[in-house]
Amino acid sequence: MVALAYTVAFEGIEARLVEVQCAVSPGIPAFSVVGLPDKAVSEAKERVRAALTAMAIALPSKRITINMSPADMPKEGSHFDLPIALALLAALDIIPQEDAARTVALGELSLDGTLVPVVGALPAAMAAAGEDRTLLCPDACGAEAAWVGAAKVIAPASLADAVRHFTGQSILPASQPGEVHRKTRMRDLSEVKGQERAKRALEIAAAGRHHLMLIGSPGSGKSMLAARLPGILPQLTAAEALETSMIHSLSGLLDEGGINRERPFREPHHTASMAAIVGGGRNAKPGEISLAHNGVLFMDEFPEFARTVLETLRQPIETGEVIVARANAHVRYPCKFMLVAAANPCKCGYLADPARACARAPICGEDYLGRISGPLMDRFDLRVEVPPVAFTDLDLPDAAESSADVAARVATARSRQSARFKDHPNFHVNADAEGHLLDEIATPDADGRALLLKVAERFGLSARGYHRVLRVARTIADLDGSGDVRKPHVAEAVSFRLATAKDV
Structure with missing residues (x-):
């Protein structure tokens, strides 16, 4: 069997694995795909058949059944082509079944066996790393998936290259991460x-x-x-x-x-x-x-x-x-x-x-x-x-x-916040702070507190508005290089909170 990283996120940016199994049994020759597939998945059998024919691999005159587990989860997209082909090749003993079982694969097959890129290679690599498996994906997706680092990524250009890799005829090197892109010009x-x-x-x-x-x-x-x-x-x-x-x-x-x-x-x-x-x-x-x-x-x-x-x-x-x-x-x-x-x-x-x-x-x-x-x-x-x-x-x-x-002042303020929240992994910037942590880092001095209470009473600030003023005041203090939130910081934060005619 071959595992495929399902490319829709469940409970976060996490890929869910689908086991692709192949059974070759006596009976009327047929090639069927089961497991709630959509049209693209059902058509995969024709693409796989054409790709194998291009490689001069003849399918046996037997009943071939591809099962995708769990069966109650809908399967969509063309990225199932490669794992279906690998499961079939493993069932025919063309590639080692043990190696296929340790592989997470995704990719679309063209009719001549070339692998076409698909979306979701990066989450697939994360899923492969979590399962301690190798990721097999199209060549165009290898540089993207290699950014995970914790998973070995093999990116053949075609199904034939994948077969030669599994059989040891031509071992493919692990893919390297792509370049870090930077925009050419920012508006000033x-x-x-x-x-x-x-x-x-x-x-x-x-x-x-x-x-x-x-x-x-x-x-x-x-x-x-x-x-x-x-x-x-x-x-x-x-x-x-x-x-x-x-x-x-x-x-x-x-x-x-x-x-x-x-x-x-x-x-x-x-x-x-x-x-x-x-x-x-x-x-x-x-x-x-x-x-x-x-x-x-x-x-x-x-x-x-x-x-x-x-x-x-x-x-x-x-x-x-x-x-x-x-x-x-x-x-x-x-x-x-x-x-x-x-x-x-x-x-x-x-x-x-x-x-x-x-x-x-x-x-x-x-x-x-x-x-x-x-x-x-x-x-x-x-x-x-x-x-x-x-x-x-x-x-x-x-x-x-x-x-x-x-940007230099913003970077300095952000570095102060990073140091402040280094022991709080769920918080990164002042806008994330809440509860006791917000009281600890953003409680203003006596004059600032008196001003904030007066404004809250005069303009009817909600509890949310009150805390948002504190967060903004903390950021203004960071830009000012101040460890404490003082009255001028609160005053400026309040002025931005009550800046439009609709507010007053």
């Missing part, structure tokens, strides 16, 4: 004229992974600011890069087996469906919030998203994971992302300009931003009004402070 903050307060909010959000809401009239620079956020974020750590790449592997987004150390930046259109944002569909694939894991999810024209889509963000924001529930499985994906939302103040966008606002102002603004529910708005740590840029400011030279300058 120095290109943004004015908007100093919004830039400060970007810096704080990047330093502590805080959720950010930008509200301003059309053309004020909201999208321009968000597009420059990746340039000030620190690179992914090795563990984060592997975890993020495993999600991208399930979606087929890894380029030539390389792992990207840049944090993901996803920007779905406001017409995206709930399955596209949260995850789901026929194969329960990860959605945009999981593809943005350890990175940024930018949602422009935030109120234009469907209300049901926006409300589904509430739980993932709090828990850092999303469960895609289906009739046959509950799929759990991680989704610790930084949400950056941009919105106009009203439908036309000119609520603050009496000369251009519609006749329904200010009710139009209340109705438009009212599409964002109170519980969802309460989850934004930073809220910034982005005013229009004056024409005179457009003629000014580029700002002196570049993305590299801001």
